[in-house]
Amino acid sequence: MAKELEVSFRTLLSKNEYIKLAEMFNDKPSNLQINYYFDTTRFTLKAAEVVLRVRKRDHYEVTLRRKKGYNKVEITNNISEEEFEKFVTEGVIPSLEIQAEIGELIKGQKIVNYMICYHPTQAHLWQK
Numbered sequence: 058m059a060k061e062l063e064v065s066f067r068t069l070l071s072k073n074e075y076i077k078l079a080e081m082f083n084d085k086p087s088n089l090q091i092n093y094y095f096d097t098t099r100f101t102l103k104a105a106e107v108v109l110r111v112r113k114r115d116h117y118e119v120t121l122r123r124k125k126g127y128n129k130v131e132i133t134n135n136i137s138e139e140e141f142e143k144f145v146t147e148g149v150i151p152s153l154e155i156q157a158e159i160g161e162l163i164k165g166q167k168i169v170n171y172m173i174c175y176h177p178t179q180a181h182l183w184q185k
Contacts, residue, residue: 090114090176093145097166105162109155117141121155132158145170 095109096102106124120133132154140151148168150156
């Protein structure tokens with residue numbers, strides 16, 4: 058389990074800047090990352106600026122990201138494939154800490170998977 062305070066700054070890259078950076082890290086293994094996003098059917102978490110996500114790479118991790126002013130507080134836990142499957146099929150949040158953090162917000166509403174995002178991390182995406 059990890060609880061972090063995150064401050065992030067982002068910048069928009071041109072195609073050439075992206076390709077240059079991708080070439081610098083070309084010797085690193087590329088892979089596919091899949092993000093599964095969860096909320097109530099009424100999008101209660103989104104309304105409270107809370108994100109609940111499971112990220113799948115070579116393992117599964119569940120993350121709760123909550124805005125606090127200009128900062129974001131993040132809780133991340135590694136979970137098993139079985140815990141992930143139970144989360145998707147039954148809405149059982151696989152982290153007691155995350156359950157405690159959002160319990161008052163969702164007040165017994167069921168959590169559902171509403172979106173899946175695939176993120177390849179390879180430079181050839183810019184090429185035709």
